[in-house]
Amino acid sequence: MISVNNLKFSYQKEKSFHFPDIKLSDGEDLLIIGESGVGKTTLLHLMAGILKPERGSIVFDSVDITEIGKQSLDQFRGKNVGVVFQKSFFIRSLTVMENLLLVQNLAKVKQDKQRVESVLDQLGILDKRKNKPYSLSQGEQQRVSIAMAVLNKPKVLLADEPTASLDDKNCLKVLSLLKEEASLEKAHLVMITHDQRVKAHFKNQMEL
Amino acid sequence: MNIFKLSVKNIVDRPLNTFLSLLLLALGVGLISLVLHISTIVEEQFEKNIKGIDMVTGAKGSPLQLILSSVLHIDDPTGNIELVEAKKLMQHPLVKKAIPLSYGDSHKGYRIVGTERSYLDLYEAKVAKGKIWEKSFEVTVGASVAKVLELDIGDHFFSTHGLVSVETAPGHEEHPFTVVGVLEPTNSVIDQLILTSLESVWEVHDHGNEHQESDDEHEKEEHMPHDDHEMHEEEHNHRYEEDKEITALLVKFRSPLGTIQIPRQINENTNMQAAVPSYEISRLFNLLGIGVETLKVLALAIILVSGISVFISLYNSLKERVYEMALMRTFGASKWQVFTLVVNEGLILSFLGFVFGTLGCYMALAILSHLSNNSFVFSFLDIINSKDTFFLFLLTIGVGVFSSIIPAFKALRVNISKTLGES
Numbered sequence: 001m002i003s004v005n006n007l008k009f010s011y012q013k014e015k016s017f018h019f020p021d022i023k024l025s026d027g028e029d030l031l032i033i034g035e036s037g038v039g040k041t042t043l044l045h046l047m048a049g050i051l052k053p054e055r056g057s058i059v060f061d062s063v064d065i066t067e068i069g070k071q072s073l074d075q076f077r078g079k080n081v082g083v084v085f086q087k088s089f090f091i092r093s094l095t096v097m098e099n100l101l102l103v104q105n106l107a108k109v110k111q112d113k114q115r116v117e118s119v120l121d122q123l124g125i126l127d128k129r130k131n132k133p134y135s136l137s138q139g140e141q142q143r144v145s146i147a148m149a150v151l152n153k154p155k156v157l158l159a160d161e162p163t164a165s166l167d168d169k170n171c172l173k174v175l176s177l178l179k180e181e182a183s184l185e186k187a188h189l190v191m192i193t194h195d196q197r198v199k200a201h202f203k204n205q206m207e208l
Numbered sequence: 209m210n211i212f213k214l215s216v217k218n219i220v221d222r223p224l225n226t227f228l229s230l231l232l233l234a235l236g237v238g239l240i241s242l243v244l245h246i247s248t249i250v251e252e253q254f255e256k257n258i259k260g261i262d263m264v265t266g267a268k269g270s271p272l273q274l275i276l277s278s279v280l281h282i283d284d285p286t287g288n289i290e291l292v293e294a295k296k297l298m299q300h301p302l303v304k305k306a307i308p309l310s311y312g313d314s315h316k317g318y319r320i321v322g323t324e325r326s327y328l329d330l331y332e333a334k335v336a337k338g339k340i341w342e343k344s345f346e347v348t349v350g351a352s353v354a355k356v357l358e359l360d361i362g363d364h365f366f367s368t369h370g371l372v373s374v375e376t377a378p379g380h381e382e383h384p385f386t387v388v389g390v391l392e393p394t395n396s397v398i399d400q401l402i403l404t405s406l407e408s409v410w411e412v413h414d415h416g417n418e419h420q421e422s423d424d425e426h427e428k429e430e431h432m433p434h435d436d437h438e439m440h441e442e443e444h445n446h447r448y449e450e451d452k453e454i455t456a457l458l459v460k461f462r463s464p465l466g467t468i469q470i471p472r473q474i475n476e477n478t479n480m481q482a483a484v485p486s487y488e489i490s491r492l493f494n495l496l497g498i499g500v501e502t503l504k505v506l507a508l509a510i511i512l513v514s515g516i517s518v519f520i521s522l523y524n525s526l527k528e529r530v531y532e533m534a535l536m537r538t539f540g541a542s543k544w545q546v547f548t549l550v551v552n553e554g555l556i557l558s559f560l561g562f563v564f565g566t567l568g569c570y571m572a573l574a575i576l577s578h579l580s581n582n583s584f585v586f587s588f589l590d591i592i593n594s595k596d597t598f599f600l601f602l603l604t605i606g607v608g609v610f611s612s613i614i615p616a617f618k619a620l621r622v623n624i625s626k627t628l629g630e631s
């Protein structure tokens with residue numbers, strides 16, 4: 001269960017964002033659509049707990065993340081929130097496998113190679129586990145990003161325009177991968193986009 | 209995978225930067241450590257060798273040369289003094305102990321010293337094998353001499369003029385010396401010496417004079433720079449007591465008063481020279497000290513530069529790694545974890561630099577020790593246990609921490625949202 005209430009945030013004093021409330025019951029996904037610059041990424045960062053709102057609450061199950069201290073927020077994020085950014089980021093010096101093991105370590109989850117391998121297998125990139133991530137193709141990199149985001153079985157999987165730079169075919173592929181992974185790991189998928197192509201694939205939609 | 213392993217991976221991922229940083233660190237640490245240990249070893253060695261000798265009397269010349277030749281046996285003698293004169297000095301009430309030395313010849317680079325048994329007591333030398341010399345031409349050799357020249361009891365050899373170790377150097381082929389004993393190692397100058405009686409040295413030269421005129425001339429230059437020895441040439445074989453000469457007399461006084469009074473008396477009233485080892489050695493160290501200080505400053509500068517190299521390496525890599533930091537934070541890393549990550553890298557580099565530098569210093573010392581035929585001994589434990597090494601360790605680790613602290617704070621302050629939202 002996710003609920004966002006009365007959320008307000010501002011980078012500078014003059015301009016502040018008021019976000020509409022969100023309520024997702026178990027198993028529900030959400031697509032957030034909006035023009036460029038409307039504050040989509042800002043909302044995603046607020047929900048991920050990497051920005052602190054001025055006002056309002058963001059509740060995952062029974063925990064309001066706006067009320068937990070910084071240190072435990074880091075940990076909460078590691079365990080409960082998975083984020084897929086528009087661009088893929090990795091630890092350059094580590095292999096795909098090591099990147100994923102680090103993700104487990106940072107969330108203080110027991111390191112489990114089998115779990116890593118099964119996630120990589122689900123995403124069809126098991127054979128790339130010993131490669132350095134930046135040596136992979138864009139599509140493969142995005143899959144590794146998804147693997148990292150879902151690895152710790154988060155409550156919510158946040159995706160920031162994952163399809164923006166993809167052609168129609170790959171757009172659909174990534175979309176279905178994200179939906180599959182989210183339902184497999186029982187996470188809410190909250191996707192943000194200005195990409196009209198993905199509209200048809202979400203029951204729950206919200207316009208910013 | 210954890211933060212520490214990641215630090216290691218990151219270091220390995222920038223091999224050139226890492227190599228440069230490690231090279232500079234190891235060089236600086238190794239150089240300082242080498243300078244410190246060599247000066248300590250040399251100082252200890254010198255102190256050990258001059259222990260129990262308050263004054264040395266020998267022929268006039270440079271006092272430092274007298275000490276270097278008579279106590280440390282690393283220089284040529286200043287000349288000879290008359291035994292009669294020396295004996296007079298021995299009778300002085302302030303003199304507690306006096307050891308006559310007569311030397312100038314050597315065998316394969318190891319000096320042959322004619323002396324008395326009291327010389328062995330000075331360095332607490334004990335016989336390991338065989339016995340102490342008794343008859344003329346019997347020798348007891350120091351531990352290193354025996355080891356390096358593979359001398360054993362019953363072996364014979366001839367002496368050579370001076371300290372040259374060349375086979376063709378002019379020598380005394382008439383009287384072979386016979387090894388009758390080998391001493392235990394003392395870690396003092398005695399390990400490097402071939403010891404015999406005063407009479408042996410005198411006899412070698414009497415016979416040498418008999419047969420070789422040219423040799424005689426040579427010898428005159430070397431051992432008798434004073435021209436008041438005319439009679440020497442006339443009476444080769446039968447030296448009287450008053451003709452006999454020694455090269456130096458090592459003196460221990462009954463009270464410190466001796467050190468104050470007697471050297472001046474000798475220098476002013478006789479044609480002999482008196483030198484005080486502790487004074488000459490500290491003068492020598494003051495001179496060497498400038499060099500040692502210069503090297504230390506140089507090495508410190510290298511360590512400083514290595515710190516800057518570590519800093520630049522971390523700072524540069526951080527520019528591209530802010531994304532990694534932000535990524536790690538999104539996946540649950542705390543501020544202090546990313547801070548630790550960067551500091552770890554500085555610490556690991558400085559620790560490795562220290563280890564390589566210390567190992568390098570040890571190897572250099574081992575090579576030096578080997579090249580000098582073990583004229584000094586040291587152990588790896590001595591290096592590890594020394595205070596200098598400990599302070600050097602702290603210094604190096606300090607450099608590692610300081611050079612990584614600014615990049616680490618930069619990592620700590622990464623704005624996750626801004627960094628990852630930018631693209």
Ligand SMILES: Nc1ncnc2c1ncn2[C@@H]1O[C@H](COP(=O)(O)OP(=O)(O)OP(=O)(O)O)[C@@H](O)[C@H]1O
Nearest residue numbers: 011034035036037038039040041042043194626629
């Ligand atoms: N760190 C920041 N400091 C100040 N202003 C910012 C910052 N990040 C974003 N903004 C501003 O806030 C507004 C919303 O930005 P945001 O990135 O949320 O938009 P968006 O909807 O994700 O747009 P896009 O579709 O282009 O990604 C923009 O006008 C942007 O310029």
Ligand SMILES: [Mg+2]
Nearest residue numbers: 040041042160
């Ligand atoms: Mg955006």
